Amino acid sequence: MKTNIIASIISLALFGTLAHALIELPTNTSRLTSLVTANLDESGVSNPVTAVLLNFRSYDTLLEMGVLLLALIGAWAVGPRQTLPGHSDDTAMLIVLRLFVPPIILGAAYFLWVGAKEPGGAFQAGAILAGALVLLLITGRATWFHRDGWHRFFLSIGMLVFLSLAAAPMAMGSSLLDYPRSQAKHWILIIETAAMLSIAFTLVALLVGGRPHCKEIAD
């Protein structure tokens, strides 16, 4: 009861202060919109959000991919995963698989490609691809998911590719993440493809939780 009252008071106070701060918010503040628009042509993509994520503020995205890998390493460090469902020959599941997995993969590829112009991008595509992986996993069809080496490769490919392409301009005497302006489009697409794969695999691995057993690899 006491904690309830204290929690209510603190939360209401926070709501009050936040509401006050937001209502008082000046409407004439300068924003970065015009800066983004002015430099959009040089970013290699025409979707401003993608331009911010993968060009103007790509250092944030690089560290964010680090957080993604870190969360997975952390989850694996905590303990072994639970046993996964075995191979299923349920007719309904088979139909679901045939109907859904190919369009899901196609959809992921579409969202990856369209991210350059319209809403979409590596994370959206990765989340969709993860759906297909989950379907394969719960019907016991993704046995390669338990092979430690391949698994680790897919989980870290996003980070590997991103880090290599980020550091490559430094070796050429330019700054970190400073892609050659004329090829920026291709560099962003390569990074996004690798990131999509890692995002999808990491999401599924976090869903399963825990590190793979040695026994599973033997199976």
Place this chain on the structure above:
Amino acid sequence: MPTDPATAALWLVLIPLVTAVITFLLPSAGRCLVTVALAIALLPLMQLIQYLWVVDGSVIHALGGWAAPLGIAVSVQGDKAFLLALIWLVCVGVGLYSLRYMGEGYKAFWPLWMCLWAGLNGLVIADDLFNLYVTLELIGLAAVALTALTGEAAALKAAVRYLILGLTGSLLYLLGVALTYAAYGAVDMPTVAKVMTATPTGNVAIALMTVGLCLKAAIFPAHVWLPPAHANAKAPVSALLSALVVKGAFLILVRLWCDVYRNAQTSGAQEWLGYLGAAALLWGASQAIIQQRLKMLIAYSTVAQLGYLFLLFPLIPTHANAWPGVLLMLAAHALAKTAFFLAAGNVIWAAGHDRLRDLDIVMPRLPVTAFAIALAGVSLIGLPPSGGFLGKWLLLGVAMESERWWAAILLVMGGLLASVYIFRVLMLVFSGKAPSDAVSFQAPPPIMEWAALGMALAAIALGLASELPLALIERGGRP
């Protein structure tokens, strides 16, 4: 390798990140890869320090060639270079120790530690409020995972608590960043500092960021998660958490109040951080004195030592000696606390437990470790010629100059209280009890004992050779 001093700072983020990925791909090579990474990182670090030494300027780098506020900028001045060097030194001590200490069952230690190192270096060099949020999460999640590494119930419980508080803290910080962007239209720190005026939104933003960061910096009364987390982790992890991780949030607080929001301070709100520091000092030290376990004692000592950093917080922007004093205290504590926790790891290795009352038959058989604890204690108490003494001396001068007598008294009293808990440990060495062979005793590997001693010696050396670090801190301006 690096040719431009500006990119040298970024290599200090990239090297650990690359190492984290490779140690994840090749788990059995973790030990070698981390050693190589620590050695390679010395190159950009030396280049950075040498550059700042000669040029006496500030290194600013716009990432991706996009100048802030559109892009993200990182910058290095003397004080940041000093912190980068400190982080590296603590990592070397922890690394030497872990070579033997971290067995085959702890392969995840190496990549997690590398993520932590990348996050810390990224936090130090960042000049962007949102980028700081990402580094905070990198550090926070790595720290929680490292705490949980033992898999024991106490460590898991401490890790869960640490995680809940840490996530709440970083989200409150993020909320403050969102409000800052709404009010000032940028998250680049120098840009925000320029357009800063005291508006209601700005005040709420800084208040939220401060509360969030205080949770993460474990300043009294938000310290409750710290002792169980630091005491139940593996020894090298405890050392990293106490020496470096809690300091990260403190460093952001200093930059926020003394740099970004300097012109907008309308009230004495930051005075309260000083009072919290005073409370932390007294509470942490008195709790350390009554602890029954060695590692809990050391963890509460961290709560107390964090109080020193906050004690003169309001004076950092105005008094020339306050920031060097705080940085020296921070570095001396980091080195001494690393030594102390590593030494505690040796004691646990030898005795199988860390109950203080039963250690009197173990401590006399670990002379090198006991000497490390004694030297670390000298710095934690603040006796000459240690780094702790010098930092405290500078802060005492600032307290006198500003006529904050209460702070001056607390600085002296904190040392006295620290001496009580340090001598509680050291008394065990001279208990006079004959080491009995009946008790199980497993001698720790020499490299572990010498790593602890090396860190303690570094804390002393910081006081003996203080001209170098003090001159470095002054290079390229202050926050």
Place this chain on the structure above:
Amino acid sequence: MELSKVYMLAAAALVAIGLFAILRTNHVVRQLLGINLLGNGIFLLLIAIAQAPADAPEEGLDPVPQAMVLTGIVVAVCATGFALTLIERYRAVSGCLTVKEGADAD
């Protein structure tokens, strides 16, 4: 009132509810849900901030806060996934889902 202000107030409410959930209970899964609510409140706030100001609608959406939301979501998903694995492990080892104050002295 402008529409973006309504969204901002809703975001403030979400943040407050999330904080309430974190503070009022010792049950770590509920606290984690509270953290997610708090996070979603912040993301909603950032989306509302991205709206064009009423006096300059031609400026259009600001992509920077939107990109921050995407980064924030990935971090939040990672943290939640890791937290659930950790909490599940804690439940398996200790048999409970609460972390009480005190009782940590040894």
